[in-house]
Amino acid sequence: MKIWKSLLIFSIVLILIVQAGCSSSKSSSGDGDSNGVVTLKFWDFHSEAEKKFFQDLVKEYNTSHKDQVKIEYTAFNQSDYTTTKLPVAFANEEGPDIFMVSPGDFTKYAQSGIMADLNSYFPEGAKEDFLPASLEAVTYQDKVLALPYELELLGLYYNKKMLADKGVEVPKTWDELQAAAKKLTTDKVAGLVLPTDKGPYLNFIWYPFLWQQGGNVLNEDGTKSTFTSPEVVKALDYWGSFFKDGSAPSKLQYGPWDASNIGTGSAAMTILGTWAVPVLENQFKDVEIGLAPIPTPAGGKAATDAGGWKMAVNSKSKNVKEAAKFIMWCFAEDSSRPLKWATEIKFAYSPRQSVIKEGEKIYGEGLRKVFTEEIYDSAIPEPRYGPEVVDAVGEAMQKVMFGKVKGEDAAKEADKKIEEALKKK
Amino acid sequence: MNFKRKETLTAYGFLLPNLLGLTVFVFVPMVYAFYVSLHDWNALSPKVFIGFDNYKKLAEDKDWWQSVYRTFIFTIIYVPLLVGSSLFFAVVMNNIKKKFEGLARTLFLLPFAITSVISAVIWMFLYDPRNGFINQLLDLLGIPTQQFLGSTSQAMIAIIIVILWINLGYNMMIFLAAIKEIPTDYYEAAQIDGATGWRAFWNITLPLLRPTTIFILIVTTIGSFQVFDQIMVMTKGGPANSTMVSVLYIYKQAFEFLNMGYASALAVVLFLIIFVLSLTQLRMYSDKD
Numbered sequence: 001m002k003i004w005k006s007l008l009i010f011s012i013v014l015i016l017i018v019q020a021g022c023s024s025s026k027s028s029s030g031d032g033d034s035n036g037v038v039t040l041k042f043w044d045f046h047s048e049a050e051k052k053f054f055q056d057l058v059k060e061y062n063t064s065h066k067d068q069v070k071i072e073y074t075a076f077n078q079s080d081y082t083t084t085k086l087p088v089a090f091a092n093e094e095g096p097d098i099f100m101v102s103p104g105d106f107t108k109y110a111q112s113g114i115m116a117d118l119n120s121y122f123p124e125g126a127k128e129d130f131l132p133a134s135l136e137a138v139t140y141q142d143k144v145l146a147l148p149y150e151l152e153l154l155g156l157y158y159n160k161k162m163l164a165d166k167g168v169e170v171p172k173t174w175d176e177l178q179a180a181a182k183k184l185t186t187d188k189v190a191g192l193v194l195p196t197d198k199g200p201y202l203n204f205i206w207y208p209f210l211w212q213q214g215g216n217v218l219n220e221d222g223t224k225s226t227f228t229s230p231e232v233v234k235a236l237d238y239w240g241s242f243f244k245d246g247s248a249p250s251k252l253q254y255g256p257w258d259a260s261n262i263g264t265g266s267a268a269m270t271i272l273g274t275w276a277v278p279v280l281e282n283q284f285k286d287v288e289i290g291l292a293p294i295p296t297p298a299g300g301k302a303a304t305d306a307g308g309w310k311m312a313v314n315s316k317s318k319n320v321k322e323a324a325k326f327i328m329w330c331f332a333e334d335s336s337r338p339l340k341w342a343t344e345i346k347f348a349y350s351p352r353q354s355v356i357k358e359g360e361k362i363y364g365e366g367l368r369k370v371f372t373e374e375i376y377d378s379a380i381p382e383p384r385y386g387p388e389v390v391d392a393v394g395e396a397m398q399k400v401m402f403g404k405v406k407g408e409d410a411a412k413e414a415d416k417k418i419e420e421a422l423k424k425k
Numbered sequence: 426m427n428f429k430r431k432e433t434l435t436a437y438g439f440l441l442p443n444l445l446g447l448t449v450f451v452f453v454p455m456v457y458a459f460y461v462s463l464h465d466w467n468a469l470s471p472k473v474f475i476g477f478d479n480y481k482k483l484a485e486d487k488d489w490w491q492s493v494y495r496t497f498i499f500t501i502i503y504v505p506l507l508v509g510s511s512l513f514f515a516v517v518m519n520n521i522k523k524k525f526e527g528l529a530r531t532l533f534l535l536p537f538a539i540t541s542v543i544s545a546v547i548w549m550f551l552y553d554p555r556n557g558f559i560n561q562l563l564d565l566l567g568i569p570t571q572q573f574l575g576s577t578s579q580a581m582i583a584i585i586i587v588i589l590w591i592n593l594g595y596n597m598m599i600f601l602a603a604i605k606e607i608p609t610d611y612y613e614a615a616q617i618d619g620a621t622g623w624r625a626f627w628n629i630t631l632p633l634l635r636p637t638t639i640f641i642l643i644v645t646t647i648g649s650f651q652v653f654d655q656i657m658v659m660t661k662g663g664p665a666n667s668t669m670v671s672v673l674y675i676y677k678q679a680f681e682f683l684n685m686g687y688a689s690a691l692a693v694v695l696f697l698i699i700f701v702l703s704l705t706q707l708r709m710y711s712d713k714d
Contacts, residue, residue, distance in 0.1 A: 087468045108467075108683055111467075112469030112470045113470065114469050188556075196663070197663055198662070249555065251554060388682055391681065395665075395666070398665040401665065
């Protein structure tokens with residue numbers, strides 16, 4: 001019996017050790033070490049040149065703030081970052097002090113109060129420099145919860161040679177786009193590449209077709225669904241038509257956001273954002289690519305999305321102030337850093353008017369000129385609906401794409417789900 | 426302390442490390458999942474106790490029951506296919522020349538050694554409508570291009586083929602080992618009575634493989650109710666939800682919607698479904714013994 005008892009004690013001790021091992025790290029994260037240096041965790045999802053940009057920023061900041069702040073930078077892969085890394089870390093109260101948030105996740109985090117109010121940390125006059133719409137997109141209950149640092153616009157990219165060979169003019173209207181996509185489709189070439197899998201990106205590409213007619217998913221104050229409106233139905237049916245007649249492939253080899261689709265010649269046209277410009281210029285120099293605004297329906301007006309990530313500070317961090325200072329230093333103070341990000345590292349628009357002015361010359365080069373002169377003015381910030389609304393919209397789209405369902409019926413079903421999701425909040 | 430007692434104690438001693446691991450990583454999380462399922466929790470803010478509301482909600486959740494139905498369909502197609510084909514290849518393997526057996530076994534087992542995500546990606550390339558190998562093959566035969574993973578009617582079958590390809594070799598090995606255990610005397614005796622080939626298989630091999638078959642049936646059924654990774658990589662449940670199986674739906678609720686409480690309730694229900702199913706299976710087969 002004695003052995004039994006000691007065994008029992010042994011196992012209890014072991015369990016305690018394991019438990020302690022799990023939780024001991026909690027106390028060590030977040031606070032400064034003995035000599036007063038504040039340690040901040042910064043989690044990112046960027047890769048390659050973009051990752052290096054942020055790494056260099058951190059390095060520079062750490063050197064200039066030696067003995068005060070030490071930022072620890074970690075980069076994860078993008079799909080893990082949003083789906084598992086951040087939620088799990090926040091759930092265990094081990095979230096990073098600084099992190100990135102997209103419009104797709106914004107509402108989720110805003111409602112849980114995980115993002116700190118940045119209002120008081122903006123340097124003098126900086127707020128006025130930001131485009132009002134870009135700040136509006138990150139404001140929740142009068143609190144500015146994230147710092148926008150890029151605006152990515154969408155346009156229609158096309159392969160000049162393929163269009164010329166088939167005698168197709170650059171499409172300007174919905175009907176022309178439909179006809180062009182059909183004509184350009186061959187065994188080896190997709191007429192028009194659109195995203196196929198469900199997710200925020202699918203909706204992101206579709207919204208312009210809805211907005212062009214003046215439609216929207218929710219009413220203005222976001223309290224009611226407007227998803228059964230004729231504009232929604234029309235945009236759904238139009239989107240579905242490309243998949244039904246096979247001019248848009250129903251499965252892609254590259255990601256739908258990947259410029260390789262058009263760069264490698266496996267697509268004649270595709271709707272992509274500003275991010276594709278440097279890729280096409282560097283990796284696919286030999287292919288002649290043109291760019292035009294997204295075609296509009298009869299009687300509609302031009303519209304495009306302005307997407308892009310934002311930087312946020314963990315409201316539960318012990319060093320909100322230091323973390324906020326860092327992100328302001330990155331993108332709200334000196335214009336050299338946002339300019340480098342938006343023109344050298346990638347191509348996007350800075351939400352700051354002064355930065356755009358400073359980069360005027362670059363914004364007028366090649367394909368960028370089309371974005372600046374023909375597309376920029378029609379930009380509408382990407383909506384920040386909650387995940388259930390995003391899912392309901394995506395489901396309606398999937399139904400018209402693959403399910404032989406009419407836009408009207410798909411819209412009705414989604415409308416119910418959206419109403420339900422809104423009621424929950 | 427007598428000898429017997431000492432022996433039991435030693436046995437438990439050896440089991441202890443494993444038992445501890447199971448407790449910490451399996452049993453505690455399971456109980457915790459049930460605890461979470463009684464709460465409204467989005468992982469970011471504190472849990473709110475709501476009793477059995479999540480269970481009431483899931484009873485009426487059409488999408489959930491549809492995903493359960495799809496999982497059933499998957500299981501009903503996949504399990505017989507896997508058991509049948511792995512048994513078939515095991516018998517074939519048992520009859521080929523020793524020289525080739527090693528090579529053939531390795532070839533069959535190879536897919537099992539590949540990470541599931543990588544094999545899913547390989548098959549995505551094969552299935553591609555424009556440049557995929559399978560469609561090029563069909564093209565040679567004069568069959569029009571198929572969408573496979575992009576088609577609501579073909580995606581599930583296409584995925585079943587991939588998972589079959591992965592698991593065939595492993596299950597075949599289990600059957601093969603069991604076949605080799607059967608004493609050759611039986612076959613010799615049967616031969617004298619004039620029973621060879623098909624009859625020998627039907628009357629000797631198959632009945633003696635019963636325990637193995639039951640084992641594989643149950644394990645595969647449980648496994649197919651938990652199917653996730655390949656589908657996550659290849660279709661994410663699409664197109665139009667045609668491959669949205671239960672675990673994928675749970676994942677969506679948990680990590681896309683952050684409905685941790687609701688997702689936990691779904692997981693508990695799925696666990697119960699699998700549990701009842703395995704129990705019935707076990708009953709059904711062992712009753713006859």
